Amino acid sequence: MMRFLRKYWYDSGASLAVYMALTIPVLVGSIGMATDVGMSYLVRARLQGALDAAALATAAATSTGDADIGEKLEEYFEANYPPEKIGVPYDLDFEDSDEALFVSAQARYNTMFVRVLGIEEINVAASTTITRAVRGIEAVLVLDNTGSMSTNNNIQKLKDAAEVFVETLYDRAGEDEEYVKIGIVPYSASVNVSRYGLGLDPDGDSYGDPFVTLPGGVTYNSSCSGSSRTRWCGCVRAEEYPGDVEEFDENLAPYRFLDCGSGDDDESECEVTTYPNKMSAGGYCPTPITPLTSDEDVLLDAIDAMGTGGYTLGNFGMIWGYRVISPEFPFEEGAAWDDYIWRKAVVMMTDGDNNISASSNSVFTAYGHNRLINIDDDDLNDRFVEVCALLRQQGVLVYTIVFTSSINQATKDMYRACATTSNMYYYAPSGDDLEEAFEKIARELSNLHVSN
Template structure:
């Protein structure tokens, strides 16, 4: 019996030792499992933080994709948003852009020091993230109000055409733009609304003028009695034809009878009448063709270009412009949801008034600007531009302005105050800077979304 009891006691002690070993092994395993769970959870938090930081960096950098070093901007915004989260650090990042600058793909990797897993020889966990930003323009009515005066002749006009084409390329991208409508308003000392809009005119006045072998090309005088700063439709105040009479500054009728043909925009009743406006359209080729057709003639009345840009965007002119605008009931009402209205006003010089130049306000001596003094008349043009800009902004039209070729502080300040906000004004002394300005505006008007 004693032997049996002794055997049982020895067996009990042996079992207790085995259990202790098993418990010790289990504790090590449980600690490892908990440690792995903690580090995996931290890695998941890190991956989420890296993804959100990459999305934010992509949206911020892609808003200026046409004008900046995209990789440098992505790294800058990524580091600002990531901030070495939980002691981790970014190990790599990359940016690729498709040929149309419409899809930006971003990747990033980061490493996180482990806490418990280092016990098992794993000192760090690596995570990665991918983001895809898609740029598309949707819901935009845009009027390009572009200086076509004589001072733009040569390389300046060529630079303007290049910059405007770049803008069109940015806006239309790969052709998937929706509800994008662009019009072109060339201006000099008058604006050419197109002879097809004879119904807007005071027909009796037009027919009373001697056009010789030529005919009215479509340019119009400035409205009188304050009508030159409003978006009132022609039903409220018919327009009068722009007409430069035969005089010492424009000798087109021979003293013995007959005409000094050919009568063109260089001589005759249509002298210095610029290229016809293009009403808003979604036809990219038509827009590019209108830009290519621009010619440099005449003197500068920026306010007239601006007010006709406004009239192209004003719902009071719905059903009047024809073409795509009538087919799509454009312009839409102000503040229509998911539709923006914008105008870009670009000039290379100040408003000009001369006793030798007949404009949409006639000669200064005719007093149509409320004065016969040329300096005061110029001031009137400046003030009327400011009035038009204020009216457009009050109707939530986004106004961008560009001073090209260092035109002087007066017009630079005028355009700066005209713009919707300070960074919507661009000072562009050179052709390269003009191109950069148009690209920046294109970026500003592009909508961004995270597509992946």
Template sequence: MWRFHDLLRKFWGDRRGNFATIFAIAAIPIVAAAGASVDISRAYIVETRLKAALDAAALAVGGATGQTNEQLQVLAQSFFNANYPASKIGVPGTLTVAQNGNVVTLSAHATLPTSLMGVVGIDTLDIAATSQVTRMGKKLEIALVLDNTGSMGSGGRMTVLKTAAKNLLTTVSAAALDPGDVKVAIVPFNIDVKVGTAYENANWLRWDEFVPSGGGGGGGGGNCHIILILLGLCNNSGGGSNPHAGWNGCVEDRDQNYDTLNTLPPATGGGSNATRYPAHENTSGNSNCNLQTIMPLSHNWTALATHIDNMVSAGNTNTTIGLAWGWNMLTPGAPLSAAAAPNNNLDKVILFLTDGDNTQNRWTTSSSQIDARTALVCTNIKAAGIKIYSVRVIDGNATLIRNCATDPGMYYSVNTASELTSVFASIAQSLSNLRISQ
């Protein structure tokens, strides 16, 4: 009997089998820790995709004014689904939208099933994200300074430009909280810009370099100087002469350095011609006045779209005059301008597009000399607090066009005309007066 008691005592006192028990118990937190690492990494990926999709949805609905919560929910859901493909990610996400005045708040939620953390009773991980967009309420004036030279008629450039520009109008118009908060001007250019013959008697025009042609005006008579009439060399039999005959409404660069400034011309007759705009005659064979006219700032979106549709491509390139008149459109009191005075609640922006090198201005056909004028007007515009987006289409001086932009991120260069659609969409979105506030 004593032997049995001794064996039993030794069995209870033996510690050699405890290792397996201790390891089994210790393995639980080890497995849980490893599982946590895997599951948390998966959760991080899901959260990143969730937040990116939420921000895309927030920007989309932030620009949609006059919509109910239900309408915003539908719009946001479409953008959310496009950026958060639940079937590929394997974790469904839910989205909710609420608006309060100028603030739109979006929340997203997803539940991630764990793979190994279940051994410690954690079967799912809750992932949530919130995004808030504030409609800033700032007003916006935009001048579209668009190359309408002959080269824009090739490779579908003008066709794509028209579509892209009209799409931009649609986007920025939706960002206006009230009618008139966003206005757009259109400045087509080649070596000239066209103000239109309706301004023939404007004080800001000068005619000292204009050579009349034809016999129009004042009753359809000739175009004779009084001395020629007295000598019998000219007959004004049709009625009074018109010293502006043959003008099609185009103007050239102002005298240097006013060609790169927004100095206002005299409000009345008299004074120096240096700040006035020289009328450009439409000489035989000159296609540079075959332009669409300038359209001052407006929020008549239908009229703006029609004006863009009516643009035509002709003539040579002088980017300086296009930028100068874009600046005019944003300058209070300048010719044709409907611009408001600068204030903290107003952004002024030029979107400048060209597809080639400078080839001709009022004085020269030297590209380098014209480039110097363009560089100067770009510098002066930016110094006045106006932002510039610049777009190079296939050709043109990349350095000049890039440096004209307010910063490198506001410069775009495309190799095919079709890329303009996405470029203008990107610019339109940044112009839409929205910001992700949280």
């Protein structure tokens, strides 16, 4: 029996070797094909994602017929499909019209396994169409109302530019004006939430849950041109960090000017002197926030009412821009973050560097009396950067505008970095430049939806 088995093994060994020689390439090729095909699907998914992002950014940053559409498209595409990603893209192309921007591209995947079958590469293709139409836009204007805006009548230049923004969006919307919602956040040393903080709308009707707690004996009064210990005009204090760079979480204290003497160690020892609208003693409460609305007249009236005064707390204005465009409490007019019908944008404008003037004993801001606070301008800048990141993480398009020529380079760099892309940052040294920037942004803010 043993001799028989040995003879069988030796006689069939050659046949088995031949069989294995023939089947191993097929087995390797089959397994490798599954791997390579899977990788090619990954390349196509990455190509599609990069194409969508590049087409959206290009459509937002250009108008129909712009000579640099191709250049911008290539720049955005390369940023979203860097060389280190798997696959080699090629044949990036576009067709532009008044109605849409059509973009296409291909990518080559160099195979690793199915080369043994003679297949050295797999080519994939993707395309996307960006519809140019004003529909489904939510935009919040965060506007500098600080004291420096009174110089050279800059506040009027801002009003003119902001009005152009509003009018351009509604003119382009035509009969679809309900698909355009705009909010306004004037800011300086604080922001003004007006009666909304008490759960009421401007007419005194029910709006929602209150989020400002007033001391006993204090009531809201929109007209607060003089000093009063019993009137609150709508401005609020900042939450303790990191609450001032996050989603709204707790009730706020009202903004109130405190007269703090040299012997006072904390605010509880200071005298409440007024609930101010304007004060010569370094405090200022700007005009009220306008939540998202499709009422063009309400927006134009709010812009026209803006004034000037106070120091620059750009970070505080920006977090309230976030809260106005957010669908979450306390302002809930915004669409859900994941509602694909609506595009969200914040336009942040300043004419100066963040400045809390912590060295002064006569200045009062949302962070309190400056003699008793422990934050400085660098802290404001750091918090501004955090809010910019929060907006971008939520998919909000962030535009930034630096107005006048007196701003330092560090602030310009910070505002450029804040914007979603560098092309969404504007330096506007003059009033004409400011108006041009707002008009261009309004043109860009169309209903940018992807249809593959």
